[in-house]
Every structure is written in C-alpha cells, then in structure tokens.
Amino acid sequence: xxxxxxxxxxxxxxxxxxxxxxxxxxxxxxxxxxxxxxxxxxxxxxxxxxxxxxxxxxxxxxxxxxxxxxxxxxxxxxxxxxxxxxxxxxxxxxxxxxxxxxxxxxxxxxxxxxxxxxxxxxxxxxxxxxxxxxxxxxxxxxxxxxxxxxxxxxxxxxxxxxxxxxxxxxxxxxxxxxxxxxxxxxxxxxxxxxxxxxxxxxxxxxxxxxxxxxxxxxxxxxxxxxxxxxxxxxxxxxxxxxxxxxxxxxxxxxxxxxxxxxxxxxxxxxxxxxxxxxxxxxxxxxxxxxx
Numbered sequence: 027x028x029x030x031x032x033x034x035x036x037x038x039x040x041x042x043x044x045x046x047x048x049x050x051x052x053x054x055x056x057x058x059x060x061x062x063x064x065x066x067x068x069x070x071x072x073x074x075x076x077x078x079x080x081x082x083x084x085x086x087x088x089x090x091x092x093x094x095x096x097x098x099x100x101x102x103x104x105x106x107x108x109x110x111x112x113x114x115x116x117x118x119x120x121x122x123x124x125x126x127x128x129x130x131x132x133x134x135x136x137x138x139x140x141x142x143x144x145x146x147x148x149x150x151x152x153x154x155x156x157x158x159x160x161x162x163x164x165x166x167x168x169x170x171x172x173x174x175x176x177x178x179x180x181x182x183x184x185x186x187x188x189x190x191x192x193x194x195x196x197x198x199x200x201x202x203x204x205x206x207x208x209x210x211x212x213x214x215x216x217x218x219x220x221x222x223x224x225x226x227x228x229x230x231x232x233x234x235x236x237x238x239x240x241x242x243x244x245x246x247x248x249x250x251x252x253x254x255x256x257x258x259x260x261x262x263x264x265x266x267x268x269x270x271x272x273x274x275x276x277x278x279x280x281x282x283x284x285x286x287x288x289x290x291x292x293x294x295x296x297x298x299x300x301x302x303x304x305x306x307x308x309x310x311x312x313x314x315x316x317x
C-alpha cells in the first residue's frame with residue numbers, strides 16, 4: 027500500500043511538471059530599432075614615380091580613406107521555443123550608414139638645378155553602405171520572474187551594396203618646343219574616381235546577448251547587443267576620363283586637357299582596391315509578443 031502511494035505521488039509530480047512545461051509561451055515576435063556601429067574603415071594608396079627631360083623626379087601619392095558613420099539599425103524577429111529555455115529564432119535587419127571619404131594628395135617634383143617642390147591637397151567625397159542581414163539563431167534563455175536573460179548565435183546571410191567617390195592626383199608634363207626643348211612645366215590633375223554601386227551576397231554569423239522584461243504575460247520590452255560578422259570584399263576604384271584643368275595651370279598650358287580611358291588605364295591598374303567590411307555592432311531595443 028505504501029509503495030502504491032509513492033507511485034501515485036511520483037505520477038502527480040510528473041503530471042504537474044508536464045503541465046508547467048506546457049504552460050510556457052512557445053512563440054516570440056519582436057520588432058526593434060537602435061544604434062549601429064559599422065566596422066568599415068579602410069585606405070587605398072596610389073603612388074607613382076617618374077622623370078622626364080628636365081624633370082629629375084616626380085612623385086605623386088594619393089591616400090583615399092573611407093569610414094562609415096554610425097547609423098540607425100532596425101529589424102524584426104520570430105522565435106519558436108521547443109522548451110522554456112531553448113529555441114530557434116529567425117530575424118531580419120536593415121543598416122544603411124553613410125560613408126565619408128577623403129583623398130590626401132602629395133605632389134613632389136624636382137627640376138634639374140632646383141630644389142624639390144612639394145604640394146599637398148585634400149579632397150572630400152562620400153558614399154553609402156547598405157546591409158540587410160537575415161539570421162537563423164539558436165536561442166538560450168533563463169527566467170528570473172518577469173525578467174529573462176538570453177543569448178543567441180547563428181548563421182547570417184548578408185545582402186550588401188556599396189558605392190563611393192573621391193579623387194586621385196595625376197601628374198603630367200608640358201614642354202614648349204622650338205627646335206629643342208626650351209622650357210618645361212609640370213602640374214597635376216584632380217581626377218575623379220568612383221566605386222560604382224555594387225551589390226553582393228555573403229555568408230557570415232552573429233552573436234548577441236539581451237534581456238526581456240515582461241510588462242504583462244503576453245507583452246514585453248527587450249534590450250539587445252549584437253555583433254554581425256560579414257567577410258570583407260575588395261572593391262576597385264574606377265578612374266573617370268574627361269576634360270580637366272591642372273591644379274596650378276602654369277601659363278595656361280594645362281587648360282582643358284582631354285584625358286581618355288586609355289591614358290588612365292595603366293594608373294588605374296596601379297591603384298589598390300578598397301577593403302569594404304560590412305560587419306557591425308548594434309545596440310537595439312524593442313517590443314516582444316509572447317504567444
């Protein structure tokens with residue numbers, strides 16, 4: 027008889043445990059927005075050295091820097107929990123920071139019998155980075171009354187696009203000729219360069235920590251900190267042909283030069299790519315429905 031009571035009590039405890047398990051909210055729907063901190067900060071450095079006739083040496087160097095600015099991040103999520111503590115979450119986000127670019131041009135040249143001359147110029151430009159991460163994560167959480175702490179990590183598919191523009195300094199020489207060179211001049215042109223709008227898909231991952239605070243059983247607030255990792259992509263600057271006037275234009279000899287793609291092709295080939303990193307941190311807050 028005593029053994030029967032023990033079995034009954036054990037069955038009652040098991041039944042109560044199963045009821046408690048069935049009572050948890052299996053679905054979570056969230057919407058969020060907050061602050062994104064991009065990881066894009068990179069340089070491209072073009073340089074060339076040459077000489078011609080009276081010009082003993084010419085050195086031209088342009089460093090183009092690109093840095094994405096902090097921007098608003100937003101998105102939504104849906105999760106299903108197999109147990110009170112473990113589930114899967116599908117989320118999508120949107121991040122669109124502006125990109126500031128600067129071109130720092132140093133131009134040095136030396137004529138025979140003269141001292142070296144150096145000129146420095148700085149140019150500004152811009153661009154945009156667009157990132158849409160789609161993530162599938164494993165979520166683990168623990169409840170402390172109305173407060174839940176959670177961690178999640180998983181795979182992320184990124185849909186990215188990027189464009190930018192700035193300038194490169196390009197040096198040239200002009201000789202005034204009768205029967206022999208009698209005078210020689212040198213100047214540099216401000217040549218526009220662009221990375222045309224380019225879209226690509228990449229696979230990466232994400233990891234985040236957060237806290238849910240239930241206002242009522244079916245509604246809560248949450249705060250989330252997350253890092254999205256996306257592999258960087260090398261992107262090429264395209265030099266823009268056109269009609270340009272020199273920066274100093276001595277005696278007007280460098281007015282309205284027609285510079286073609288063929289003229290620029292060797293120098294474009296010497297211009298390093300820009301390493302575009304779409305990875306970013308985000309700190310967001312939002313609402314969740316517990317169903």
